Amino acid sequence: GSDGGSGSDSSTVTIWSSVDQPVQDGLLKALESKVSGDGIKIEWKKVENINQLIMTKIQAGDTPDIAFIPQPGVVKDMASLDAIQPLDDVVSQADKDSMVPGTLEAGTVDGKLYGLLVSANVKGLIFYPKKAWEAAGYPTSVESIDDLNALTEQIKSDGNTPWCMGIESDTATGWPATDWFETLVAKYGGVDEYNSWVSHDTPFDSDVVRQAADEFSTLLFTEGNVLGGQEAIASTNFGTAGNPMFDKKGPGCWMYNQGSFITGFFPKDIVANLDDEVGVFGFPPATAGGDNPIIGGGDMATLLNDSDNAKKVLAALAATDIGNDAAPSSSFISPHKDFDASLYPNDLTRSYAEVISGTTAFLFDGSDQMPGEVGAGTFWKDMTAWISGQEDLDTALSNIDASWPSS
Amino acid sequence: MLAKALTALITVAIGIGGAMLVYYLLNKIAELLPERWEDRIKPYLYILPAFLAISVYLIYPAVLTVINSFKDRFSRNWVGTQNYSDLLSSPAFRDTLLNTLLWILIVPAVTVILGLLVATLADRLEPSGEKLAKTIIFLPMAISMVGAATIWRFVYYAAPAGQSQIGLQNALLGVFGKDPVAWLQQSQFHLNSLLLMVVLLWSQIGFSMVLLSAAVKGVPVDTLEAARIDGAGERQIFFRVVVPQIKGTIITVFITVTIGVMKIFDIVYVMTNGNFNTNVLGNEFYNQFSTNFNSGAAAAIVVMLMLAVIPIMWYQVRHFKAEEANA
Amino acid sequence: MATVTFDKAQRWYPGNDSPTVPGLDLEIGDGEFMVLVGPSGCGKSTSLRMLAGLEEINGGRILIGERDVTHVPPKDRDIAMVFQNYALYPHMTVADNMAFALKMAKVPAEEREKRVQEAAKILGLTEFLQRKPKALSGGQRQRVAMGRAIVRSPQVFCMDEPLSNLDAKMRVQTRTDIAKLQSDLGVTTVYVTHDQIEAMTMGDRVAVMKLGVLQQVDTPLNLYDRPVNLFVAGFIGSPQMNLIDAKAGKDGQAQIGNYLVPVDPAAAKQLGEGHNNITVGVRPEAWRLVGDGSGGLPVDVTVVEELGADGFVYGNCDVEGTPSNVIVRVSGRDHVSKGDRIYVTTDPQNVHVFDTDSGERLSD
Amino acid sequence: MATVTFDKAQRWYPGNDSPTVPGLDLEIGDGEFMVLVGPSGCGKSTSLRMLAGLEEINGGRILIGERDVTHVPPKDRDIAMVFQNYALYPHMTVADNMAFALKMAKVPAEEREKRVQEAAKILGLTEFLQRKPKALSGGQRQRVAMGRAIVRSPQVFCMDEPLSNLDAKMRVQTRTDIAKLQSDLGVTTVYVTHDQIEAMTMGDRVAVMKLGVLQQVDTPLNLYDRPVNLFVAGFIGSPQMNLIDAKAGKDGQAQIGNYLVPVDPAAAKQLGEGHNNITVGVRPEAWRLVGDGSGGLPVDVTVVEELGADGFVYGNCDVEGTPSNVIVRVSGRDHVSKGDRIYVTTDPQNVHVFDTDSGERLSD
Amino acid sequence: MTSTQTTPAAATPTAKQRKQNTGGGHADANPAKAGWATKLVLAILCVLWIVPIFGTFVTSFRPLDDANSTGWWNVFTHPGDLGHLTLDNYQRAIDGSNMGADMINSLAIALPATFIPILVAAFAAYAFTFMEFWGRDFLFLAIVSLLVVPNYVAFVPLLKIYRDLNLNGTFAAVWLAHIGFGMSLAIYILRNYMATLPKTVIESAKIDGASHFQTFFKLILPMSVPALASFAIFQFLWVWNDLLVALLFIGPGENEPVTIGLTHLKQQLGQGWELTTAGAFITMLLPIAVFLGLQRFFIRGLTAGAVKG
C-alpha cells in the first residue's frame, strides 16, 4: 500500500508531524475521540525533518492528508506549489477567534489561511536558577531593556557571570542567535517594523537591526558577561548552555534567554523540580510599559488533501479542547486564548501560557518565515560568523541582504 | 514477530530468487537465438538489468537534473543560465569551490595511502591480529556518516573555559593548562576543514582498506618470492612489486573516493553545516536542495560536478588503454 | 663462494599427512654443480625452495658456507633462483625483470644495462627486451626467468627445471652456456631437471630423490654404472634399465626362465644366501642380439621405435609365468620388425643384480 | 572424428611489427597424430590457440571436418586442450578440475567419476584428487592439465608441451598412454613438443615450423633422413646434425679442407652448377672413427660427454680458415679423451648436401 | 623442531620466529612477518581509531546529565562515576522503539538489497571484462561517471514512478532503489577486479565447453570472492545504515527499518540523542558481524597454482 493518505482507503486520514511523541500521543487521543464517531481512522506518523520530506513528497505527488509544518516559509512554498488547501472555510470562525492574536497571520499566504497553529511555544524567555537567584536577591521581573542591562552589570559586579549562551546546534547552528535578534527587533521596532523586516521590506542593514545588534553585543560580547566569553558562544551547544545555572557549586552563569522548550534540556533533577528550581521572566520591552510583542513558534497543521474527512480532522484540530489530553503530560502549549490553563503540568508552563494569552501580539519566529536561503541559511551562518569574530557586522548584514532570493 | 520474520523471509526469498530467475531467462533467451546472434546479443543481455537499474535510478534523474539546472527553483520556468551565474558570482560559492578542491586534493590521496598502509601492515600480522586490527579500523564504517559526525563533535567539543571539558581534545589541552579551543571555528590554514577531513578519513579508511587488502592478497605470491630472492627488502617489494601490480585497485579506490568527496556533505552538514568557511559543494547542494528547496541551483551544482568528473574519467580511460596494451 | 649443507632439513606442508621432505642431508661443495633429479612430486622444488628460504624449515638446519641460514630471510641469502613457474614480474618489461635484482643490489645503471644485454644475447631475448611477459611465448618466458638469475653473481644458483620449455637446439646451447657460466663464476649450483642428458652432462654430482628421501648422490657415471638400488637403477637412464625378476640359485646362478643370466662373482656370492628374490637389471644398450639357440633371452617384439640413428625394440620375454617387458636398443637399421622373435644376451659386467625385497644392490 | 585444415590462417598480434603466423597451410587427417615442432617462439602455441578458437584469425580460415570454424566460439568446437601454462581452475580440486568439462557436457555423475578415476590412475594423480592446484608440484599440475583433456573424447586434441615437466620415466609411460589413448579413440591430435623423442615416436607426421612458417611436414623418419632444408636438418636430431661449410668442385666433388666428402650422385650432379656455397650435413652417429692417414676428417677433441651407453665427442675440425664444431657419437667406451685428435669419415648415403644460400637440399 | 642450536648471528630473530612457526604455519602464511615497527604503527592507528568510538560507547552507559557535564574518561579517573553507569539508555532505547520488528525489517531490506545488486553488477562486470561488444568502453565509463550524481536528485522522479507503480511503502521500493544507487560502484569495483583474473583460466573453461553462464557461475564468481565480499560488506552497511532512502520510500510504519525506528527516540529539537546512540550501538552489531564473517573471504593466493609463467 501507499503511505500517503491520498490512497484508496478514504476513511483513514494520515497525519505526519515532527512534534514530540508525548504531544503527538495527547493530540491523537483527543482527536480520535472527536472524529471516531464519523468513522474516521487516524494514522499519525512521526517523521524527522518534515520540511524536507514534505517538499520532496509534494513534488512526487505522494503526500499525507495533513502535515504539521513548523516553518511558515515552508507553508508558503507549499502554497505556491498548490499543494495545500486554504483553511478559511474549514476552520470554524469561533475557533479562529479564540486564537491568540498574530497566530493566524503566520499561516496566512496571500490573504488565505493555509497553516493553522496547533501547538505553540514561546521564545524570549529568560530563565534563571530560582534558588540562587532569590538568595542573591535579584529582581524577578525586569521592566525594560535598560533594566536588563543594569541587572547584567549588577550580577557581574557581584563577581558572577550574568549570561549563559550557546548557539551551537548541529546543522542548525546559529538559530538561537536569530531568536535573540527577532526578539530585539520586535521589542525595538514593534509589530509592523518586525513584519516589514521579515518580508525584507526593511533590510537587515537597517537601523532597527543595527540597534538590535548593538544591544546583543552589549549584553553578550562585553568582557565577563558570558560564560566562556564571546568565542565560546558559537561552540557551546544551546541545549546544554543553560546547565551551568544549576551547577552544584553555584551557578556558572545566571540567565539564559531561550524558548519554552529549553526546560526539556535541563538536568534531570532540575526537570523533576521545575517550579522550585527554575524561574523565568519575559524579555522586557524596549521601554518600561511599552509595546511588548512576543516571539514564538509552533507547529502548523496544513491540509494536503481536500477530502471531507481530512477537512473534518483539520477542523477538529483547530478546536481549543484538542489539547486537553496533551497539555497535562507534555510540553504542549495551546495557541488558544480560552484554553484551560489548569491543565498544564506546572507553574512554569502556566506562566508561558500566560505570556502567550496575554500578549498584544504573537509574532511567529521570523527566521522561520523568511525564505530558506536566509531563514535557515545566511541568517544563521552570518550571525554565527559575526559572533565567532570571522565577519564584522557590516559584512554579515550585507551578506544576509544579498542572499535574499530575487523572486 | 515470528509471522513478521516469516513474511520478511519469504519476501527476501522471492526477491533474490526472482533476480536469479531473470538471468536464467535472459540466458535462455539468448540461447534460443541463432548461434551467430547469440554471442553478439548476450553481452547486452548480461548488462541489461544493470543498465535498466542505472537508467532509472541514475541516468534519467541525471538528465532531469541537467534540464532543471536551467529552470527556476520549482522547475517551472526556464531561466537560462541564471542558476549558474548566480552561483558563480557569489563569493561564498567561490570559497566553497576552493574548499572542495582542498578536500579533493587531500582526502583521496590520504585515504589510499592510509588504507594501503593498514592493509599491508595488517597483512603481516598473524591471522587473529590481522582480524582485530582490520576490524578496529573498519569499525567506524559500520557507523553512518551522521553518526560519525556526532561522535566527533564530542571529540572536538569546546565547553566554555572553566567549565569541565567533555570534548577529548580540549580536555587534553586542559591537562597542559591551555584554554579550550573551539576547534571547528579555527579557519586559519583551513584547520577546521582539515579536522572535518579527519572525520571522513576516520570513517572511510575502512573502505579503501578492504578493497586494497583484497588486492594486496591477490598479488601472486611467486612474484613476491622472486623479489625476495632478488634481494629486495620488504619496502622495495612493496613499492616495486606490490604497488604496480595493484595499481588498478589503487586507481579504483582513488577515483571512487574522489567522486565521493566531490559530493560529500553529511559530515560537513552535521558538524558545521558549512559555517566557519568549511562549506563544500556537496553541502551547498544539499542546502540548496533540501533547505532552500531551490532545485534549480541544486541541479546546477550537480551539473558542475558532472563536468568536473570528466578529467577523472579521461585518466581512467588512459589507464584502460595502457592496461589493454600489455594484456 | 660457498658450500651448501642440508642438515636433516625437514619440510612438512601444513595439512599433509606426512612431511614432503622428512629430513634432507646433503653437502654440496664450493662451486660444485649439483643436479637434483627424482620423480615428479618427490620434493625437488621443495628442497630448492627451502634452500632459498621460501619454505619454512620445520626441522634441521641449512647452512651456506659456515653460516646457518635456517632463519635468514631469502634476500640475505644471496641466492639466485629460476622458478619452476617462472614467477616473472608481470608489470615489468623483460629488461626490467632481468635488471631488478641488480637494481636492488644498487649496481650502477650502465653495468646493469651491460649485464642484461649480455644475458639477453645468451638467451636469444635481445629483441624482446622491451616486451612485457604477457606477450611472450612459453619458452621465451622461461628464458626470461633464466635471465633473471644469470645476470647476477650470487653465492648459490638454484635452478628449477630451467630449460624444460626450450627446443632441443636452444636447450643444448643454453645448457652449455650455463655450464660455462657456472664454471667461470664458480658459483655453487643446485639444478633440478627431468632431462636425463642434462643430469648426466651438467652435474659434477647428481642427487637422486624419491619421496623426499635421497637415494644416491654420486657422479653421473657412477650413478649410471652402479645404481645403489632398484629405484635409482630404474630412474636413471632413458629408456630405463630392463629390470626382470629372476630366480636365484644357491650356486650363484640367476635364471630368467631358461636364460642363464651372466652375473659377476661379487653378486653370485650373495645369491641364495637370504637373497632369494632378486631382480636383474640390464640397460637396453647392453643387450646384444644373438642367434636362435645360442642361449639368449627370447623376446617377442611388439613395438619398434626408430629414432634415426638407432632404434628401440620393445617386446616380451615370455618365460613361464613371468612375462616381462624388455627394451632393447638396436643399432641403426638392424632389421627387427614387429612380430619377430629375437634373442638377446649380455655380459656379466653389464648385469646389475638387486634384492627385490630391499631393493639393495648385490652386484659389484 | 574429423580432419583439421588450416587454410592460410593468419595471426597478427596487435602491436607486433609482423604477423606471428603469416599464413599457415596445413591439413591434418582424420585421426592423425600431428606433432608440431619448432624453435621457442616460432608460433606453435599460437597455431594451436588459433585452432582452439582462442586467438582471433586475422586472415584465412580454419576447418574442422567440413565445417568452417573460423568464427565459431571455442566451446562449440569440441576440442580438448592442454595449455602450455596449465590454466588450472585454482579454486577447484584436482578431481573437479578434471570433471569440469564433463559436467559441462552433462555427463552423468557416475560416468564422470569413473573417467576421472581412470585418467587419474594413468597420470598417477589418484592420491591428489582432493587437493587444490596450489598444493601440487609443477609436474603434478601439468598432469592435471593433461588429465583435464584426456577425460574427454573430443573431436580434436590440442596438446601444448604436455609432458615437459615430467620426469623421464613418467614421460615415457605417459607418452605411451597418450599414444594408445589417441589411437583407441582415433581423435585427431595436434601435439606441440620440444622433445625430439616424443616428436619422432608419437607423431604420424611431424610439422616443423620456423618463424610462423611451415618448413616441412612429413613422417618422422623422412624428416630425419631427408630434411628439406638446412633449418630442418639442424633442428631435427639431438645432438644436431653436423653442418659444415664445404667447397664444391665442378666435378661433383665436395671438400672440407683436405677431407673429400663422399656425396651421392644426385647431389654431385648439381654441385658447381650455380650451387657454389654448399653445406654438408652429417649426423653425429653417422661418423665412423678411422685411423690417421685414411683420409678422414681430423677433429681435435675438446669435450667428451659420457652418457653411459655411449658418448658424444665435441671437437673442432680446424681446416684452413673454416674452423667448425663437430659432434661425433662414439659407442660405449671408445677411448677418446679431451685433447686427442681423431679422424672420422662417413658414407655417401649419410651425407646431406645443402645450398648454403637458399638452404635448399641438393642431395637425394 | 629437532635442531635447537643456532649460530649467534641468527639467534635473535630465531626465537620469535620459531614460536610462530610451531603452529605449523598456514598455507597462505605471509613470509613477511610483522616486525615491532609494523606492530607499533598499527597499534597507534588502532588506538586512534577506537578511542572516539570507545568514548561514545562509555557515554552510552552514562546518565545524560553526567554525559553533559563531564567527559567520558571521568568514569575511569573518578571511580565514583563508575557507579553511575547504567543500562538505562539501552533499556529506554529498546522500549521506546520497535527494535525487534524493525531489525527484521532492516534485514529484509538489507539482504536482497545487498545480494541482488551484487548479482546484477557481477553479470554486467563479467560482460564488461570478458565479452567483446560494441560500445563497451563507452558504456562502462558512462556508468562510472554516474557515480558523481547525488542520490538526492533521483528521489523526486523515483517517487513519481513508484507512485504510479504503487510501490511506495514496500520492500521492493527500497530494494530497487539500493540496487540502482549501488550499481555504478559495484560494477566499477567488480570489473576492475575481474580484469586481474588470469585470462587463460577463462579460456580453458571455454575449451571445456562452458557457456558464459556457466563460466560466470562456476569460475568467475568463485574467483572474485574477495571483491564480492568487499562490495557485499559496503553495500550491506550502506543499506543497513541508510535512513534517507528508507524514509522516502518506506517511511515510518510497519515496514520501517531500525534507522527510522531510532529517529522516534529523538525529539524535535534534538533531545534524546543518548537513546539514539545506545540504539546505534545495538544496531552496529550486525554489520560488524557481517564484516567479521566475510573477512574469511579475503584470502591470499586465490588464483595461485592456476597458471605457470
Ligand SMILES: Nc1ncnc2c1ncn2[C@@H]1O[C@H](COP(=O)(O)OP(=O)(O)OP(=O)(O)O)[C@@H](O)[C@H]1O
Ligand atoms: N599476446 C602476444 N602479444 C604479442 N606477441 C605475442 C603474444 N603472444 C605471443 N607472442 C609472440 O608470438 C611469437 C610466437 O609465440 P608462441 O607462443 O606461439 O610461441 P611458441 O612456438 O609456442 O613458443 P614456445 O615453444 O616458447 O612456447 C613469440 O615470438 C611471442 O613473443
Ligand SMILES: Nc1ncnc2c1ncn2[C@@H]1O[C@H](COP(=O)(O)OP(=O)(O)OP(=O)(O)O)[C@@H](O)[C@H]1O
Ligand atoms: N603448498 C603445498 N601444500 C601441500 N603440499 C604440497 C605443496 N606444495 C607441494 N606439495 C606436495 O609436496 C610434494 C613435493 O612437491 P615439489 O614441488 O617439491 O615436487 P617436485 O619434486 O618439484 O616435483 P615436480 O618435478 O613435479 O616439480 C608433492 O607431492 C606436492 O603435492
Ligand SMILES: [Mg+2]
Ligand atoms: Mg618442482
Ligand SMILES: [Mg+2]
Ligand atoms: Mg608455446
